[in-house]
Amino acid sequence: MVNRGFQSRAANHAACDMEKQTFVLRTENRVDALRRVAGIFSRNGCNIETVNARPEGNASVMEITVFLSGEKARELKKALNRLYDVISVDVKAK
């Protein structure tokens, strides 16, 4: 699938080191949790490619793939971890 995230910026930086990143989050299983998480991505101009969320015990596990530079991914990881509902965040680069 074509990556629609960061389109204009990617065009400016042809050599941009964007790669596929998968964020694996454990969050409290609350109605708003996905919305809060998605908000961090959209605020940073980052288009979500795929998202998968499922309950696991009392928690919810979300797997979210996006195209991002490694540096931006580290930044977003911290911003996501700051959300009160988020229990843990891991980033796996492809």
Added chain:
Amino acid sequence: MRMTGADILLECLLEQGADTVFGYPGGAVLNIYDSLYKYKDKIRHIITSHEQHAGHAADGYARATGKTGVVLATSGPGATNLVTAIATAQMDSIPLVAVTGNVNLDLLGLDSFQEVDITGITMPVTKHNFLVRDAGDLAGTVREAFFIAGDGRKGAVLIDIPKDVTAAFADYEPAENGYRAANALKKRENPDLERQIKEAAELLRVCERPYIYTGGGVISAGAEKELALFARIIDAPVSSSLMGQGCFDQTDSRYIGMLGMHGTKAAAETVRHCDLFVALGTRFSDRVTGDKTVFAKGAKILHIDIDEAEHGKNVTPHIEVRGDLKEILARFNKMLPRRHNGDWNKKAKRLHSVHSAKQKGTVEFPVTPQAVITELDRLTDGEAIITTEVGQNQMWAAMYYRYKTPRSFISSGGLGTMGFGLGAAIGAKIGKPEKVVVNIAGDGSFGMNMNELITLAEHNIPVIELVLNNSVLGMVRQWQRLFYGKRFSETTLDRSFDYMKLADAFGIAAFKIKREDDVEPVLAKALETAKNRPVLIECEIDRDLNVLPMVPAGKPITDPIMEID
């Protein structure tokens, strides 16, 4: 105990020590207001003219006292009116709990009368928020909300409560212990703390020209005593951000002024020459760093903050330490040897003594903000709480009053909210009645919140509203002068209304400063009057005064404009 949701809410506020609430009633909060009627003797409610300013009042109360502020508003427009106040508090990491009513549960999501999705709206401007769907969850939610607002990096939390939840009965048991959220506390644990402290201590030992830069985090951590000792131990010059004003005594010889867009030349020069930049409880706002690529280029940067997301967000430190500033500084104070950097300090001090030119008035408007604020500082012995609006007035208030203690300068730093100051002053005065509270305002900002003069009068809140009237949106005009060829588009306010008559209409004492000879006697009289009633002072100043120095946005911090023709 069986109680209504509304009673549970108030009991839980009392559990948290929240005996003062700012707010405004409406349909969705009728049950809560009915309970407030019953709890009159235990909870004081201050009604403002507008929910936004109730929010700023709760925020100002929190900034002045260190306690969590509480604001209450109805659904729909009441809730949306709170949004600016919530964002203002959140941007400055101020503990605030906002409670809104909403429509009944079965009407949610149907575009019902006065229904808005306020949790959705405020999601990006709160630390966290809640919609309570069951009265049985209410007590736990309120406790959790207060915990979140005041834990770690503080912030704003909203609790939205549908009307039928406030009417429903549920069991309430007074809580014995404060609520602690295990997950949040666990995330704050720092497994690397010992290593970080060791590395930082090493940097502090080997550096030759240390410089301490302090932000609002020092105030929220209550680390001012530790900071004062730390500065003596490592023998470094100190400056503060706008948010950090007062965390370090500005009459201390080590203080070299504010750092940032309108900081002192000395503070900026010292950034250039230091070899260790110690940043405490600060987020390196773009208003401080200017051009990030050259910021403190010659120095190692040590960044100590409680929020891991701030490390490397704007500026990448060489060493970061994550944790509570008060504890960390106390550790350093124990482990570091006392040192003396005589020449380095002398240099910083010398820079500080030469930098600042005196403001000059004109024939028609001889009075300068510098003269007024310096005199106010003298008459109040630097002991007042100064709140501000936004614009030139705010910067002058930061520059010319010498703050000696934390929580004495109250200003919207992150959001830059015009209209913040008067509500904040109301909250500060309610929280600290023994303090002189002065809101330093601009005429434009005054237009945004003059309705709160009614609140001053109604509750007889003896705050001084000092309007620096330049008849313009001065700060925007300054940018137009510098960067838009003096095309003063829509920034000249030819509003020749009579401040004296306006104050009189509200029943507020009013004074005017026009000549240089007015400054001392009028301020003295206003301070005397404000011992028991509110006061408005209009001070006429020239419209072409500038806030200087000024570093244009995105330019190197070391290169401020010192003069404008």
